[in-house]
Structure formats: structure tokens, C-alpha cells
Amino acid sequence: xQQVKQNSPSLSVQEGRISILNCDYTNSMFDYFLWYKKYPAxxxxxLISISSIKDKNEDGRFTVFLNKSAKHLxxxxxxxxxxxxxxxxxxxxxxxxxxxxxxxxSLTVIP
Amino acid sequence: xxxxxxxxxYKIIEKRQSVAFxxxxxxxxxTLYWYQQILGQGPKLLIQFQNNGVVDxxxxxxxxxxxxxxxxxxxxxKIQPAKLEDSAVYLCASSLVTQDEKLFFGSxxxxxxx
Numbered sequence: 001x002q003q004v005k006q007n008s009p010s011l012s013v014q015e016g017r018i019s020i021l022n023c024d025y026t027n028s029m030f031d032y033f034l035w036y037k038k039y040p041a042x043x044x045x046x047l048i049s050i051s052s053i054k055d056k057n058e059d060g061r062f063t064v065f066l067n068k069s070a071k072h073l074x075x076x077x078x079x080x081x082x083x084x085x086x087x088x089x090x091x092x093x094x095x096x097x098x099x100x101x102x103x104x105x106s107l108t109v110i111p
Numbered sequence: 112x113x114x115x116x117x118x119x120x121y122k123i124i125e126k127r128q129s130v131a132f133x134x135x136x137x138x139x140x141x142t143l144y145w146y147q148q149i150l151g152q153g154p155k156l157l158i159q160f161q162n163n164g165v166v167d168x169x170x171x172x173x174x175x176x177x178x179x180x181x182x183x184x185x186x187x188x189k190i191q192p193a194k195l196e197d198s199a200v201y202l203c204a205s206s207l208v209t210q211d212e213k214l215f216f217g218s219x220x221x222x223x224x225x
Contacts, residue, residue, distance in 0.1 A: 043202055043216025089153055098167055101153030
């Protein structure tokens with residue numbers, strides 16, 4: 001039962017352009033959402049988060065948007081850099097309980 | 112600040128054998144997590160400790176998996192006996208407090224069961 005879904009396994013973007021990574025969830029009780037970034041042979045590292053009381057959170061080149069009615073969130077990276085090439089996981093939790101992770105999207109930023 | 116340490120990095124065993132993984136969290140982090148990540152899937156929580164007590168082990172296959180965190184610091188995860196479907200990366204993570212968004216992950220142990 002996959003409660004968090006990332007339907008695009010991979011994405012390629014030119015350097016300097018915008019990368020948009022999408023995530024859908026099914027559990028309406030989820031109230032906290034995270035994005036993690038993972039390089040090969042390393043563990044995931046925290047990138048950015050958003051609470052359900054907000055619809056947008058921005059940190060430098062990274063912005064996460066939350067659409068609660070559509071149960072959808074997206075991560076925007078502007079401008080994309082080659083160092084952003086990694087696998088991105090979204091995760092969600094309800095009331096501070098365990099996080100459910102999506103299957104990941106592999107982003108390749110082409111120089 | 113030292114990160115989350117895990118060992119070994121890789122392990123290859125035959126089915127029905129036993130295996131153990133070790134994790135040392137970031138100093139001072141009260142909460143420790145073990146995740147299983149099967150190829151093509153996202154990490155799935157196996158067990159969560161708060162200090163040396165278990166907070167959540169609802170997804171731990173208790174007939175073959177066990178974990179302990181003696182003294183509330185480092186932790187071991189054991190599989191006995193292993194099955195083919197246990198092939199995965201086992202990730203350890205820690206956080207300062209429970210319900211903290213900032214999980215710090217180790218590099219993981221890649222297990223192959225043949």
C-alpha cells in the first residue's frame with residue numbers, strides 16, 4: 001500500500017532551467033511533508049519541508065508547493081545545477097508519526 | 112560533527128544464514144531508526160527507538176528480524192534466517208528528538224541474499 005507516490009522515476013533538465021519534481025499522497029491525515037536528496041552510495045539528506053498549514057516554503061533555489069485538495073506536492077529547483085543530480089524522495093507523516101517515503105525520482109541536470 | 116556510522120557497507124550471504132548490522136548514531140541523538148530500502152522503492156521504517164526503548168516496530172518482521180539498542184546509543188539489527196526478499200539497503204538514521212524532521216541517515220548496508 002503505497003501512500004506516497006512519485007510517478008516519474010527519472011527527469012532530465014538542462015543546467016540553468018527549472019526542475020519540477022512531483023509527489024502525490026493518498027492519506028488525508030498527512031500534515032507534514034519532506035524532501036530528501038540522495039547521492040549514490042550515501043544516505044538521504046534532508047532538503048526542505050512543509051507543514052500542511054502552508055502552501056509554499058522556500059529555501060534558496062528550492063521551493064516546495066503543497067496542494068492539499070489535490071493531495072499533491074512539488075519541489076521546484078531554480079536554477080538547476082549539475083550538482084543537483086541525485087535521487088529525490090518525498091516523505092509524509094501524520095501528527096509526527098512515522099514518515100512514509102515515495103519511490104524516488106532520479107534527476108539528471110545536463111551541463 | 113561525525114555522522115551516523117554504519118557497518119558493514121556490503122554483505123553477501125546465502126539464504127537461511129544469519130546477518131547483523133551495526134549503527135552508531137550522532138552523539139546526543141535520542142531517536143534511532145532502522146529503514147529497509149528495496150531496489151526501486153522508498154525507505155520503509157522497520158523499527159524506531161527512543162533512547163533504549165522501542166517506539167514503533169509495527170513493520171518489523173519479528174519472526175526473523177530483531178533489533179536492540181542497549182544503553183541507548185548504538186544499535187544492531189539482525190536477520191535470522193535470511194530470505195531472498197531481504198535483499199535491500201538497510202539504512203540507519205538518528206534524530207535529536209522524536210518527531211524531528213531532520214533525520215540524519217547513514218550510508219547504509221547493502222545486503223544481497225543469494
